[in-house]
Amino acid sequence: MTNHIAIAGGGLGGLTLARILHRHGIGAAVYERETDRSARPQGGALDLHPESGQRALVEAGLADRFRSQARPEGEEHRILDPSGRMLVHHRPEPGSFAGRPEIDRRALRDLLLDSVPEGTVTWGHRLTTAKRRPTRGWELTFDNGRRADCDVLIGADGARSAVRPLLADTRLSPVAILVELTIHDVDLRHPDIAELVGPGNLWCVGANRLLAAQRLGDGSVRVGISLLPDERPVDSFRDTGTLLTEFDGWAPQVTALIKAGDDTPVPRSIETMPIDSRWSGRPGITLIGDAAHLMPPVGEGANQAMLDAAELAGRLSAEPTDPDSALRGYEEAMFARILPIAQMSARAQAMMLSPTAAEDIVRFFAGHPAESTSAD
Incomplete structure (x- = not known):
């Protein structure tokens, strides 16, 4: 069976993409290496930014569900020196969602998983290789030996992406x-x-x-x-x-x-990844999230992955008969958006x-x- 769109990786970016595509009537198959949604801890909490992560959830139709689980009080931020002396104490406005409310990564992933049709995610499938088919699209091989075909392959498979080498030779x-x-x-x-x-x-x-x-x-x-x-x-x-x-x-x-x-x-x-990372586009393939622009974990990674997903889904739905044009348009806009954010993230990491x-x-x-x- 050939899937029109295959998404390698069922993290926040891949699931956001599948959800928004579904809202536009476009099916997508998500292949996730974990065996099920509870296979491993999902980490800490995220502060979702209005202009990126929250915007993506609006386009996913999940803003109300996000607010029901988010914690505005989680924005409180205390900074101490080694003696325990308070240097900075940021207190958010009580009950306000105007800033960057926190939500546990597991809760956000579960929210997204529950929003896609049953069977969208195929668990226990880590992509190992993708080969160009003779006419169009890709033949995918997974670590369990199974195979699948797709017309469009989107790498949302994180820092060690198996899709990235098909587009760029990037040193971490x-x-x-x-x-x-x-x-x-x-x-x-x-x-x-x-x-x-x-x-x-x-x-x-x-x-x-x-x-x-x-x-x-x-x-x-x-x-x-x-x-x-x-x-x-x-x-x-x-x-x-x-x-x-x-x-x-x-x-x-x-x-x-x-x-x-x-x-x-x-x-x-x-x-x-290098701050100015980019690649020359190829037909039927692109990257989102850490696979596209791996940055230090200073608050932007998940937010930008979700915004990547929203912008890519919007372009694919606007150009359903010309996905390659949609991919190239997404990539050029993403490269321009990410460069200053990657520069800022590198400065923040060095400062800390x-x-x-x-x-x-x-x-x-x-x-x-x-x-x-x-x-x-």
Whole structure:
């Protein structure tokens, strides 16, 4: 069976694309490597921006459902120095959705999954290769040996995209090590930590390192430790003692975030694509989200992936008989939109892990009092 449109990847970008296409009467098959929607944790919370993530949900017809699950209070942002002194405290207007309300990544993904027709997502299918068919379209092969055909292939398969090499030879560069852990039932078990973090995001900022915490809707706190990459293997950061050594001399109420973790720390290398990445278009294929423009996780990745999906779906629905024209139009607009955002994200990442990060961040927020970022 040949699918008109195949989407590799069932993350936020791929699902947003499938949903908006469905609203326009265009079917799409989504192939997702995970075995089901609960196969793995989906990470922390996201702050959805009005001009990107929220706009995409409006076009998906899901704005009301988003508001029913989002947390405006999650916009609260506290920034401390290593002694625990408050440097910045951003408080959103109570109950207002005018800014960037937080929503758990799992809740948002479930919302999108529930909005597409049953059978749209084929689970347990990680794309490994795609070959051009003799006439038009692509033959897809998955890691389980199964195959499918499509006329249009859209890579929404993230940082290690299997679709990207068909368009561009892109080298990824490491910019940070991120170590994550979770504190469950924080209000009951760790009231001091609950008070420290508050209802939203907490950053503790020191020279070349960041210790962050984020309140989730299920009553847990997601902790993220960001460090500059060095010669040590990433797996060496699975040990709590090693992590505490990185924050020697920091206030005990701050390092308590590491000690209270309920699970083994999970480290990973954070990589990015070159800021000016682009490719020459090919018929019947394109990329969205991290597959197209992998940036540091400073609050734009998911938002831009969802906006990519909305803009691509709009062009495909406007030019149903000429998908190649729709793809090229989408790509040119996306390249122009993403360049300044990628530049800004790179500056933000460098600022948060600089030797003078605390001073730099205070100056930034003094000039942008309404800004807040959450990990992607």
